[in-house]
Each structure stands twice: as structure tokens, then as C-alpha cells.
Amino acid sequence: MKQSKPFQQRVEDLFAAIGNIRVQTMFGGTGIYCGEDMFALADDENVYIKADDDLKAKLEEQGGAPFVWTNPSTGTTMKMSYVSVPVNALENENEISELGRQALDVAMRARRAKVKSPRRHPF
DSSP, X not given: OOOOXXXXXXXXXXXXXXXXXXXXXXXXXXXXXXXXXXXXXXXXXXXXXXXXXXXXXXXXXXXXXXXXXXXXXXOOEEEEEEEEOOHHHHTOHHHHHHHHHHHHHHHHHHHHHOOOXXXXXXO
């Protein structure tokens, strides 16, 4: 679902303390970036942050739920590595900034862990 402009602005404001935030519409939702790393997303006016196992457990204890994407062509669903931010955190500037920093750290580690395939030489 496409996000409203006021909601996009609110998302930018929520995470402004962690750096230069860029919001990009994609696949009907919104990707939230700091630099080259997508550390959060918004869908149907809910905010989800990238989470490793520890952060996921912490968020789920507070009522967070995993982001599930449904492929419109096949109807198959896939649980993504993003978890919703508990409502109380959205109202607390310090808490949302800390969660954003943790999610950015997870996103940066995931990017660094990707192994690029070696270049093939023509000979």
C-alpha cells in the first residue's frame, strides 16, 4: 500500500537522529535507508526494522511482528528479516533512535557478509 506523504515525513523524522535518511517508494511500500543500507521499511503505515535474532526476540517480546511479504503473482508468502516496531517505541524519540541504530548495524553487517563471486577471466 502506498504511504501518505505525511507518514513518509514522520518516518524520516523518527529516524533523523541516526543520520541522513532517505525514503524510497518500492513494491507498494517504502524502503528507509541511511547511506546505502536499507535498515527499515514501512508498509500499510506500519514501521518495520531490520533485525538479527537478538533484536527480533527483543521486539517480539514487546509485541512486534515479523514482516511477511506475499508475492502477488504466485500467492506465496515469505517471512522477511524485518520486525514491526512496538507502538510505544514510536512515541519515544530516544527508544526509536536506539532501535534505528541497532537496525542500521544489522543492515550494515548483512551487507558486509555478502560474498561477491570472483570475477571470471576470459582466459
